[in-house]
Amino acid sequence: MQAILIGFMASGKTTVGKLLAQQLTTKHTDLDSFIVRQTHQTISQIFAQHGETYFRQLEEQYLRHVLTLPGILSTGGGTPMKTTNAALLKADAAPTIWLATTGATTLQRLQNDTTRPLAHKLDASGLLSLQEKRTPTYERVADLVIQTDQLSPQQIVEQIKKWLFNSQLNLQKD
Numbered sequence: 001m002q003a004i005l006i007g008f009m010a011s012g013k014t015t016v017g018k019l020l021a022q023q024l025t026t027k028h029t030d031l032d033s034f035i036v037r038q039t040h041q042t043i044s045q046i047f048a049q050h051g052e053t054y055f056r057q058l059e060e061q062y063l064r065h066v067l068t069l070p071g072i073l074s075t076g077g078g079t080p081m082k083t084t085n086a087a088l089l090k091a092d093a094a095p096t097i098w099l100a101t102t103g104a105t106t107l108q109r110l111q112n113d114t115t116r117p118l119a120h121k122l123d124a125s126g127l128l129s130l131q132e133k134r135t136p137t138y139e140r141v142a143d144l145v146i147q148t149d150q151l152s153p154q155q156i157v158e159q160i161k162k163w164l165f166n167s168q169l170n171l172q173k174d
Helices: 013-023 031-039 043-050 052-066 083-091 103-110 117-121 124-141 153-173
Strands: 003-006 028-030 072-074 096-100 144-147
Touching: 003 013, 013 028, 013 072, 013 153, 028 031, 031 043, 031 052, 043 052, 052 083, 083 124, 096 124, 096 153, 103 124, 117 124, 144 153
Parallel strands: 003 072, 003 096, 028 072, 096 144
Antiparallel strands: none
């Protein structure tokens, strides 16, 4: 991987990941989409039939695999919450970039979203509480934090590309 994107649901990980991969002329892997392709079930179906614990086990199994692939990885919002996954992300040579959003932005983006099992299950205060609970883990795992609320996907990609370029320059100097 060249970069790993983490963040709460609706933070733009997939949108930014696809755009970043396109501009870096590399592949993009969305972990949730990868799981759907491998299991032939939607995330909602997995949650409904097997529960969140089973999904998190699948997520860890497939995370180990996709970290060996080239390109940009967009994780699921809960991926870093499992201790094993957080350790895998931290240990990987690719930088982990947290696309951070405020609670207000998250609620606005999730207003009519019925595709996310946790968003569908929780009310606004539950979503905000979950986002707040996940924040310390995102902070701990991230090499770079981008506050995305007022930025377009292209602006976020430009920040990431600049940071990656500067990181490469610093590595070459060392």
